Amino acid sequence: MDEFALIRALAAKLPPPGEDVMVPIGDDCAVVEGKGRMAITTDAVVEGVHFRRDTLSPPQIGYRAVAAAVSDIAAMGGHPAWITIALAVPGAWPLEDVVALYDGVSEAASSLGASVVGGDVVSTEGPLWMSITAVGKVDRPVTRAGARPGDVLFVTGSLGGSAAGLDILLGRRAGSPVAQAALIARHRRPTPRIAFGREAARLGATALDDISDGLASELNEIAEASGVRLIVEADRIPVQPEVTEYARALGADPLAYALYGGEDYELVGTAPRDVFARLLAVAPIVGTPVAAIGRVEEGDGVVMRRAGRLEVVARKGYNHFER
Amino acid sequence: MDEFALIRALAAKLPPPGEDVMVPIGDDCAVVEGKGRMAITTDAVVEGVHFRRDTLSPPQIGYRAVAAAVSDIAAMGGHPAWITIALAVPGAWPLEDVVALYDGVSEAASSLGASVVGGDVVSTEGPLWMSITAVGKVDRPVTRAGARPGDVLFVTGSLGGSAAGLDILLGRRAGSPVAQAALIARHRRPTPRIAFGREAARLGATALDDISDGLASELNEIAEASGVRLIVEADRIPVQPEVTEYARALGADPLAYALYGGEDYELVGTAPRDVFARLLAVAPIVGTPVAAIGRVEEGDGVVMRRAGRLEVVARKGYNHFER
Structure with missing residues (x-):
């Protein structure tokens, strides 16, 4: 060949x-109707x-x-x-x-x-x-830079499954076979939240980011770009149930998978309270669960409340060039 | 770092x-005004x-x-x-x-x-x-597929310099230092023919391709996509003068550099006679030489007339997967 x-x-x-493609694969360029x-x-x-x-x-x-x-x-x-x-x-x-x-x-x-x-x-x-x-x-772009004090901090779906599935694939097996299969499937087949993202933009979300490097990293991106502080309630972070089972069987912290695991491709964002209420209503229609996990305040950085204590959430995750 | x-x-x-960039580097995507x-x-x-x-x-x-x-x-x-x-x-x-x-x-x-x-x-x-x-x-896309019998076959600039420059850089030195320096410069700094391409489209060129894999390969692309035969006059192909000097000093065929060398990033195309006449007139304005090197006929393949003899020009050039 x-x-x-x-x-x-x-x-x-x-x-x-699609019909908007005038010149498809095979020439110097594709030509599309913008x-x-x-x-x-x-x-x-x-x-x-x-x-x-x-x-x-x-x-x-x-x-x-x-x-x-x-x-x-x-x-x-x-x-x-x-x-x-x-x-x-x-x-x-x-x-x-x-x-x-x-x-x-x-x-x-x-x-x-x-x-x-x-x-x-x-x-x-x-x-x-x-x-x-x-x-x-994109009609109304939603960057990472629009979060405002008073906004609700939200996340779609559930987190940690992709990283846990990868750990299992790399040989770190624990928990039930059913849970392991679910986590492996989650790693192998992420679902970009296109419909939810479009609704969030239409309804007036102020910031939006996808979770490729882990929630901790994306939260820090939003806080830095928007010039705000994000307050996260640890017990509201939607950890995928199989992650909890898997991590406990390993003796590991389930929340660490959600915060630092990455590649879940869920969306994290911020919205004024009334916009978030409308997002909650539209979520079942687009088949995407959404949960409030905290709020936006004046200040900087990301702070998480866990078991009554506040801790700073550092930007951590995969870094290609730590030399 | x-x-x-x-x-x-x-x-x-x-x-x-530019002003048409609404969201630049630094977010999930760039957003531009299409x-x-x-x-x-x-x-x-x-x-x-x-x-x-x-x-x-x-x-x-x-x-x-x-x-x-x-x-x-x-x-x-x-x-x-x-x-x-x-x-x-x-x-x-x-x-x-x-x-x-x-x-x-x-x-x-x-x-x-x-x-x-x-x-x-x-x-x-x-x-x-x-x-x-x-x-x-792009207002009026010009693919490789529009060449019609009777059209003029043309090429911009001069050919073969990039491949000859690469040969020199790889140690195959020959000819004068001045010619060698010109060929190395040609290899290192190609100039895409944007203004000429736009004029060719505006005036009604029927096919257009850039010479990345060598003239022979691109001619075959046009002939195949358009369902026509291309007749090339060897002595009209604009070989870069330093290529001729270099190849002769090596005992090599200068034309082989133009046909099979590639990476010159000149344009090759076809146009009806009256369109080509207008292209000739506009060429000096956009600072791009253009030369007729043959014509389009009914049939298939690429045929070159050289020293009175006809030969088939095969698609030859760099192929990534000859296994």
């Missing part, structure tokens, strides 16, 4: 592009850093890479439209596994409502990597 | 974003495959990576607006060299009229790589 045959095999995996404001984001994954062959199958690698990029669009209050993919292939990867990456890419793009419109395929002497660019439409 | 400090150091190198039709392209470069540390300095690596992506926008008849960059950094690269990549990124973005609006920085155990996504505005 040569480069052109590989590109054809990858493109054949993809669903037909509409108003757009969100653009790029997210890269590297074998050995973001995944391993024994923790994710090729379709799972492809699915997660697209989901992670699209999650950034959701965190801006937008919805994804177009995706490009750069893919670097090492000689040691069988080409059928490379093509199988695109089963996951295709599934993610279809289910998230985006068209894969282009990319680049190159060889590398190093590990396999993918760089995903997602372009979406 | 940690990940956040590195990102700040990279962002500090960049010129201020306007009508847009071209999207992604282009990746990998150390050891697309460049080596001894052939390009870090700023040259950054400049060329951006120029190569923007060239795809030019080949669609568009002009670039926004760029995102995924960058993977191996432990062996000094961080000051990583930051210096962005001197070139910044220079390319400024000179080509684009804003760098985001990206991702990750670590890797393999070679350094960059994946560049460029999004541009």
Whole structure:
């Protein structure tokens, strides 16, 4: 299989592009019909850093890479439209596994409502990597910088499951087989909160971020960008129930998975009280649980109340360049 | 330096974003004001495959990576607006060299009229790589598929210089020092033909492609996508004069550099005769030489007339996956 045959095999995996795609894969560029404001984001994954062959199958690698990029669009209050993919292939990867990456890419793009419109395929002497660019439409962008004193601090879904699932995949098994299976599934198949993000933007949320690096890191991002202090109630943080079971069986702190685990791709944000009340009402309609976990105050940093004591929550999580 | 400090150091190198950027680097996504039709392209470069540390300095690596992506926008008849960059950094690269990549990124973005609006920085155990996504505005896209029998086949600038420059950098020295310096400069600093591409689109060119893989490969792309035969006159192909000097000193065929060398980032295209006449008139205004090198006929494939004989020009050039 040569480069052109590989590109054809990858493109054949993809669903037909949407009606807003004038020139699809195969020319110098894709051409699309732009509409108003757009969100653009790029997210890269590297074998050995973001995944391993024994923790994710090729379709799972492809699915997660697209989901992670699209999650950034959701965190801006937008919805994804177009995706490009750069893919670097090492000689040691069988080409059928490379093509199988695109089963996951295709599934993610279809289910998230985006068209894969282009990319680049190159060889590398190093590990396999993918760089995903997602372009979406966004009417009212919600950055990290709008949190105001008095706002409610909220988070969607439940946290900690992805990191616990990864720990299990890396051999640290504990708890019931059912709980372990649920955590592994959570790691392998995140769901970007597109519909909730759009509602949050429409209703007037003041800040929004997706949880890729762990809740602690994202809270610090919002506090710093907005110039406010965030007060978190530890017992309100929605830790995934299986995480609690797993962590207790290990003798570990379940909350640490939620705070520092990352890759849950839930949304964390802030909103005035009346906006949050409307978000609570709309949450069941978009199928996304949401919970208030604290509030915004004047000041700086992130402070958590746990068992009656206050502690500072440091920005901690994966850092690529601690040299 | 940690990940956040590195990102700040990279962002500090960049010129201020354009007025159409509502949310710049630093949030989940960039948000931009879209306007009508847009071209999207992604282009990746990998150390050891697309460049080596001894052939390009870090700023040259950054400049060329951006120029190569923007060239795809030019080949669609568009002009670039926004760029995102995924960058993977191996432990062996000094961080000051990583930051210096962005001197070139910044220079390319400024000179080509684009804003760098985001990206991702990750670590890797393999070679350094960059994946560049460029999004541009395009009024009338010119694909590879519109060439029609009777059209003139044209090419901009001169060809072969980049590949000859690379050969010299890899130690294959020949010819005068002045010619060698010109060829090395040509390799290190390509110029995407944005203004010419836009004029070609506006005036009614029927096909357009940029020369990244060599003229032979791009001609075959156009012939195949358009369902036509291209007839090329060998003695009209504008080989860069220093390439002729260099190749003759080596005992090599200068034309082989133009046909198979690649990375010249000139444009090759087709246009009806009257459109080509207008392109000839506008070429000096946009500072881009253009030459007719043949014509479009019914049939398929690419045929070159050289010294009175006809030969088929095969698609040849760098192929990432010849296994």
